[in-house]
Amino acid sequence: MQVLDWIVLIATLVLIIGYGIWKSRRRDSLSGYFLDHQSMPWYLILLSVMGTQASAITFLSAPGQAYTDGMRFVQYYFGLPLAMVVLCISFVPAFRRLQVFTAYEFLEKRFDLKTRALTTFLFLLQRGLSTGISIYAPAIILSSLLGWNIYWTNIFMGGLLIIYTVSGGARSVAHTQKLQLLIIFAGMLLAAYLLVRRLPDAVGFGDALRLAGKLGKLNAVVVRTDWQRPDFWQDKYNLLSGLIGGFFLALSYFGTDQSQVGRYLTARSVKESRLGLLMNGIVKVPMQFGILLIGALVLAFYQFYQPPLFFNPTVVREIQSSAYQQQFTILQQQYHTLFVQKEKAAWGLIHQWHQSRDAADAQPFIQLHQQAEEMRQQAMHLIHEALPHADHNDTNYIFLYFILDELPSGVIGLLIAVIFLAAWGSIAAALNALASATVVDVYRRALFTKGTEQHYVRMSKWFTLFWGIFCILVAQFANRLGSLIEAVNVLGSLFYGTILGIFLCAFYVKPVRGTAVFWSAIVAELVVLGLYQANKVSFLWLNVIGCLLVIGCAILANALFSKKQ
């Protein structure tokens, strides 16, 4: 990074922190601190909901995911618009009618205290852990950029955003997210434009798409009907798993995760909440498609410029100073030789397409790419063998490597700032939500019931700080989780299904009582954890299984309890 990049980066971050502090007016009640007195219009709700979901992981890991695995990850978002509709019909009016601070408060009104306590516990556990990963994601950037120690980088990364999150509560979170998203979109559009501009002169946008398509990376919709085969249920991303599994995951996330519920509860009316959520259902899928498309274009770009064998430069430096140095260097040389052949084949294809598209035979190019991929796999195995504690998956580094290596000065600083801002948006919302659940559902409900509003606001600030420190500690252990965007979603899927099952019982299964739901949730959670451990189904299906188990068991248990009585 050059001086100009540092200036852009620091100026952007200071702007956000300053803006966040400026927006933190005096908050002397819990309603002001956590709900901004329910005063926000729909477009702020939309930006806040989007800013909360789109973390740094979204912008770092998703292009890498498209580079290695193709665009099929977009199907994971297909269930989201459907979930928005269900939220608008059932969840939003119910939460607003009861004037709750948190989603879990609603559960005590509907069931009992123990069900509220269990759900709050599951949320705090899941959200605390996944926010730690959200801190770690941008921290690896600083770490590999500056050669800083990752542990200190995590502390630096998590510490800055706490300043305005503690002082301003929900209002600061929403207003900084608005500014953050504007900068993020501008940065990503600029990156996409420069990426296409950096392609060789004879290679157009359409040619780059065709190349990526030939390599199977533009697989945005994968239709599978062979559900009889066991591997169907282990297949992570296809149309069915995206629609059904994605629907349950999105419904759980937006309907029961306080980091999202807390955003649309700040709306000035049911109408504003609904509009914000429905607009999210309209823009989210195309946005994710665009981010993944950047990853596919980066792959096309590296058909004409030599990519590294492994995209994490820190790990490469480590293996080059280990006993495996010679083996790794040989692999690098072979990879380079293969690249020269592959580049030639790519140019051959482009020329044929320019003459007559149908006559082109892409098979030699595809085979060479497969060989190159196998070579990358060998390198990863070697790294795993040589450095057992290092991250041998470089998915998260691909886009970052491209930015640093190929984009001009100034733009690098802006894009690094984009990654920071994306992280801060989601982490700030999560800390605000963790604090609200701790204060409203635990502290004020069970530990200290007779405090003043000022006392609870003061405690909310302390708990925001506490969760910030907790998440930084979690981040210190997040370096062995592979693709971070997947790690966050897998972690969510372990708990979301159960939590969603509890809420769906509350909304749609009227006769069911608290005790039946409580024990069903415990059984469902144990089954989900067991299934995950046995690795029998893809993580998206865990949401469906957990949810249906809670509902099924609760109906059964309720019937049994009723008979006994």
Added chain:
Amino acid sequence: MATDTHLTPDEKPPLFKAWWMWYVLVIAWLVVLIGLFRWFTVSFS
């Protein structure tokens, strides 16, 4: 789907008469996107 005649003016949807029309719009948009993405996948594979 029920109509939204019971809603207060503050809760009535913009552009359409009832909220269910918004829901249909969002679902229809999803169907269109899936169709376009499928076409995109097949054309470039």
